[in-house]
Amino acid sequence: MELRAVKGMNDILPDEAARWQRLEQAFREHVARYGYDEVRTPILEHTALFSRQIGETTDVVEKEMYSFARHGDELTVRPEGTAGAARAYVEHKVHTKEPVSRWSYLGPMFRGERPAKGRYRQFYQAGCELYGDAGPLADAEMIEMILSLLNQGLGIGNIEVRLNSLGAAGTRARYRDALVAYFTPMKDKLSEDSQRRLEKNPLRILDSKDPRDREASKGAPSILELLDEADAAHFAGVRRHLDALDVRYIVDPTLVRGLDYYTRTLFEFVTTSGDLGAQSTVVGGGRYDNMIEGLGGPSVPAIGFAMGIERLLTLMPGEVSRERPAVYVAPLSDACTSRALVLGRDLRARGVRVEVDGRGGRLKAMLRRADALGAKFCVILGDGELERGVASVKDLAGHKQDEVPLADAADVLAARARAEASPPPGEAR
Secondary structure, X not given: OOOXXXXXXXOOOHHHHHHHHHHHHHHHHHHHOOOOEEOOOOOEEEHHHHHHHOOOOOHHHHHHOEEEEXXXXXXXXXXXXXXXXXXXXXXXXXXXXXOOEEEEEEEEEEOOOOOEOOEOOEEEEEEEXXXXXXXXXXXXXXXXXXXXXXXXXXXXXXXXXXXXXXXXXXXXXXXXXXHHHHHXXXXXXXXXXXXXXXXXXXXXXXXXXXXXHHHHHHXXXXXXXXXXXXXXXXXXXXXXXXXHOOOOOEEOOOXXXXXXXXXXXXXXXXXXXXXXXXXXXXXXXXXXXXXXXXXXOOOOOEEEEEEEHHHHHHXXXXXOOOOOOOEEEEEOOHHHHHHHHHHHHHHHHOOOOEEEOOOOOOHHHHHHHHHHHOOXXXXXXXXXXXXXXXXXXXXXXXXXXXXXXXXXHHHHHHHHHHXXXXXXXXXXX
C-alpha cells in the first residue's frame, strides 16, 4: 500500500517554504506597525463554540467541520480563527486588563469540503481581531491595513475591495422578513439548500454560488435601504474615512459572507486577475459586535478579518530562494571531523549558516557538494592543515583560496560571510 497525504492536505517542502516564510514575515511585520500582537489558540475547540457562533445553518457547520467525540467531549478541529480568539478573550477576562486589544494570528484551519484550486481541507489563514473599538475609524483603518499589506507588503495588485453593512440585530431581522417575502413566490426556482434555508436563514441565499440562486437574487431588496439611523451613520463614517485614505471600494449590497456572527461593516478583497478561478476572494471580514457577549463576556464590540495564505501565494509575484549555507566545512579524514564540528559550532554562534560534511570522500566530491548547496566558502580541513594549525578556505564564487589560522578561522569566516551578504555602498544586490 502506497501511503499518500490526505486529499486536500498538502506537504510544504523546503523549496516552497521559503515563499511561505516571506509572506508570514511580511504579515507579522506589517500588522505589528498597526499595534497588533500575536495570539495562539488551540487547534481543537468544543464543537458548541462553532455551532453557536458561526451559525448552525451555515455550510461550515452543516457540512464542513471535522468533529468527533472523545472522553465525553464533543470536539471540532477549528474551521476558522475568530471564534477561538473570542473564546480566549472572554476566558482570560482580557477586557479587565486593557480597553482595546489588537490580536493577530497565523496557522492551519480545517474544513471537510471538496478540494478545488485555492481551496483545501487543511489550509492556512492569517488574520487580526480588534476588540473594544466600535467606531467606523477602526473599520476603515483595518481595511486600509489589509490593502497596503497586499499591495506594498506582498506586491499583489488587481485587488477589488467590496463593502457592505448588515446593520445591528434589528436591521437584520427586518431584512430577513423582506427576503422571505421576496423569495417565497419563487421558492421552486431556488436550489434545494436555499429552499431549506428560506425560513431559517434567508441571508444565506445571497451567499449561494448555485446559478439558480444567483439568478433569483438579482432583484432582491437591498439591506442598505433598511439600515436605521445609527447603522447608516456608522456606514457613512466608514466610507468617509476610506475616502480620506484614498481606498477605492465598491458598495455591494449582496455581500453577506458565510458566517452568521457578522454585524454592521462587512468587507471582502477579491482578485480580478482570474488566477484563482471561482475562488476569487482572498480576504474577508467584518464586525461581530455581539460575539463577546454571546460567549458570556461583557458587551465588547469587535472587528476582524482572515486571509487565505495559499491563495495569496498563488498571486504573490517573484521567486524566493531557499537560504543556502554561507560556509561548507569539509573534513578530509576521521581525525579532522571533531575539529570541523567545533568550527561549525563557533561559526553558528557568530550567526553564520554552516553545513559540516560528515560523509567523507575525496576533496573533489566535497567541493561538488558545496557548490551544489550554493555555499559561498568551503573550508578544507585535512591532516596537513591540522598539523600546521590552519584551515584552507576556498571562495567558491571568486575561485580563490587561502589559508587562515585555525584559532582565528571562526572570526575571519564570519566577517567574510557578512561582507558577502552586504552589498557595497551605492550598489543593490
